[in-house]
Amino acid sequence: MKTNENSRREFLATTLLAGAALAGCGGNPFTPDEVTDVKPSGEMVKLLSVDGEIIEVDKAFLKPVPEMPPVANTEARVGIPGKKFAMVIDLSRCKSVKKCQSACNHMHHIHPGQNWIKVYPMQESEKTAPYWQPTTCMHCDEPPCVKVCPVDATFKRKDGIVLIDSDRCVGCRFCMAACPYSSRVFNWEEPQIEKEIADKPYSCETSVPQKKGTVGKCDFCPDMVRQGGLPHCVSACPNGVFFFGDILEDTVTNGAETFRFSDLIKDKSGYRLMEDLGTKPSVYYLPPVNRNFPFENNEKNEKA
């Protein structure tokens, strides 16, 4: 059993490096017997092996990587070494298109009606200007949710991300009461997801599949970040509202534009929400000045 596991891993590592996996025509790409069933097409493709040598493989044996294997729980709890992630949300660019929300809901298979990203119509007082304020999890450096969790199911990683381990969560909902940003949601019933997704191996980095009786929230998409990508909300926003990056590298990007984080915060007077509570969020906001769009609160924006 163990040797089988090892050879699997080696096999997988090889194919991942090459950017493709050798596969049979059957459902399981790891069964060598089935590989022989594939008839060579004669068309050869050059690939890089684990040892750094260039090898040639018949194209018929190639298949896209079916699923990135999730990182181990112990690794997911530590985080990506040498990083400290942060987000900058530019309120002057937001017109509540909510593409961030729908992309997030779609990719994390969130229960219909619930949202990890909320887009609030804000107005501090009668005479002040209204504006849209998208909120994610703030990934606080002093997270009140982590403080109160009785079983270490929600935890702060070295790279700044606050995650939930749905395999450990007991569903006491103390974290929901503790979070001043109302960013946590609860799976009140069995998640309504297709079997294919429900059968996926759970990882706290993908937060998929959601589990009945446990808490969920924005996770900064560490699975995407680990692959060098951006969180889904960042890439989905047509107006480039969300910037994501590493504070240690001092850069943030929305995909199209990249800024030096410290300059951006300095030049545009960035701030964080509820600074007085001492939670030290990792999400920064740029004030809604010189706006790209006027504020229009139409009913169609209001799903609730």
Next chain:
Amino acid sequence: MEKLAENKIIEDLLPQKFGKQGQIWVVCLLAVCALGCYAYCRQLYYGLEVTALRDYASWGIYISNFVFFVAISLVGSLITAVLRLTDVHWSTPLTRIAEIIAVSAISFAGLIIIVDMGRPDRFYNLFTHGRLQSPIIWDVIVITTYLFISLLLLYFPLLPDLKIMIGFKERNGKWLQKLYEFLGSFWKNKPEQFKITDKAINILSVTIIPVAFAIHTVTSWLFATTYRPGWDSTNFGAYFISGAFLVGAGGVLIAMYVFRTHYKLEKYITDDHFDKMSKVVVLLALVYLYFNINEFLVPAFKMKKSEEEHLMGLFTGEFSPIFWFAISASMLVPILILIFKKGRKPKWAFFAGILVVVGSWFKRFLIVTPTLLHPFLPMHDVPKSYTTYIPTWEEWAIAGGSLAGALLVITFFARIFPIIPIHETIIETDSHEKA
């Protein structure tokens, strides 16, 4: 107390079989419990979806019921420990009533918290992955400690009574006789044994006071350690404790009346006991009123923006009927009844006790839910049903079932054991005669 012969005392106080009333009472409680179990099975199957709890009001009547149970259980320490250590003797006949209320309430507090969990199947995680910085773990520790100390405080004074009961073999029947012998056959009424138990009870009485304060202070910290308006208060520990003593004392008034009338114990639970216990309730209600004024007047004076919505919701808004009912029923009206000598007669005191307990239950609801419905950021991007909280029948059935369960434990205890300590009553009467 009138002079009573020892035999008469024993005969009066031995546990009695259920009469017709008792049987109806037990059947009703069992029915409520059964409905609660059925509702809980549905909840286990469908998930917490069957409740009205949603992302904003994520705690509801389960948690307020939990706070209520923890609160009422504090009376055990008040009557047994505080009054014992201050050398108050009139409360002796009430100690066992108070202690069984404490034991049954604290057990059901533990059960109802499991009911509230989204994953009760992972309860063991609290022990395998418990983290000491979470107030929930503190609560688990102090509540377990309190349960064990209360059980011992129930058991030790019971030992001489067990010896008396073992003597009534025919009356007991086979099953009860075995139980009594299992629990107390080693007790021989030897002076050394009394010396040991007296010492043990004294030590336990001293220990239970800080533990009792801890259970309810820590329970208040489940709320006060968050930032939320209505919970973010340094007053919370004392506010909870004073309220807890009040509801417990109210519960004792009710139990005194019920046991007295049902078992014809007028000679043992006298009008004088009602008079004194009522005065205790008035004192506790005044203390609780003081903490309420602290809790609401000070933030209302400032009316910080984050607090305003919450406070106005209580004073004049959607929760105002429950709020003013709870304040008047748990404090104002009982004080008005019980400050008069006539009001301290058993019937009125019983009525005041009911007001205190019912009002206090709703007070706990007001502590938990309105705060959750007034978050810092406005409620948004959720279905409309998420913005209100009206408990479903499953929640009422489960909460009601837990209350009925606690009453059942008390009822069966009174069926099996003497609810008024026999031995201590005899001693007290003797010392009266000598004096």
